Amino acid sequence: MKFSETLEFDHEDRKRIYEYVESHGEVDADEARDVLHVDPGGFRHHVAILKRDGYLEEHDGMLRASFDEGTAEEYDVDGIEFTIRPARQEDLAGIVGAIRRVAEQGSYIVAESVADEIDHDEALLRHNEIESRMFFVATVGGEARGDSDGSTGVRPGDEVVGWVHLYAPELDKLAHTAELTVGVLDEYQGHGIGSHLLARGLEWAGSNGYEKVYQSAPSTNEYAIGFLKDHGWETEAVREDHYKIGGEYVDEVMMAVEL
Template structure:
């Protein structure tokens, strides 16, 4: 299923099953059936159709939302070997930790709000009639060392745009991880029909602004004194790239 796809289920129980799994991230199939009070025969029928139509995946009795996100990519530099892949529900804790490390001291306020949101919801990926949210991660071994996140409201007037955050832990910077994550995120956005990707950062986050500028992003606007960080007013730099 692609994020740009409109959700059409054809049956109320089918919609309820999908919405429950989408809201919870990864759920035992029997728990879903019992919670929604769907009879066993009907439940298996609906799940089979949802799997056939590309809405859900099932692995060892666990249901997740099925998304067309591509394969893992492996890279190696002189200093580190890393993998970039679509995020999974079980990556949530690692992603929250990585974002909060990068966002500390007010360097990345939008990303910090993303970490708060997914931590509160306990759900990583979303695709419903109000919003879509996708993550890719950079992994060193079993550790999340970087991420790229895209969020898009399902509104007709904004359906061509998506907001992006990207970051890499300090100790892994300088290995091209951020560039690969950004490229993967933009490729995904383009393949799902988005025409413009944007993000904002405090003007004090000079490293992020320079990184995006080096990758072809342009500053669209500056909002003066938009943030207040450690008692000091800081401008917001609004940047974007056309796909």
């Protein structure tokens, strides 16, 4: 299922099943059936239709929302081999860890709030009537694999070293915009990983109908601001003394790019 597709259900139980699975990230099929009080025959029927229509997928008895967001892309730059791919539920801990490491210097506050949110949320990816949330990751030390159903998985040892995250509330007046964060661990910077992640995120945003992508950073985060400027982003506004970091007031730089 593409994020740009409207969620439409022709049966209330199918809507309930999708919403339960989507909000939990991954659930045991039998557990979902029991919690939702759907008879076994009806549950199997509804899940089969949701899978057929691209809303759900199933792995080893576990149900998760299905998102058709492209395949893995492999790169070798300066002897560093890495993969850029859509994130999956099992990447949640790795993404939180990577974001916290990048943000630990106190200079990527928006990303830090993203880590807090997903760390307390059961689902990594979201697509419902209220919000959409998508991640792509850069990984090293593992291989992307193609499953028999055409989906992309992760081999053990696949370490998340960077991410790009896009968030969009499902509001008509903001339907053309999405917020983006992107980051790469210090030891993997300088090899084009951030540029590939940013390009993948903007490609996703454009293909899903977004016209503008934005993010904010403290003025002290000169690296992030320079990185975005180098990729065509412009400063839209500056909020003076918006942050207080280490006892000092710091401006917020609000940046955006038109797609």
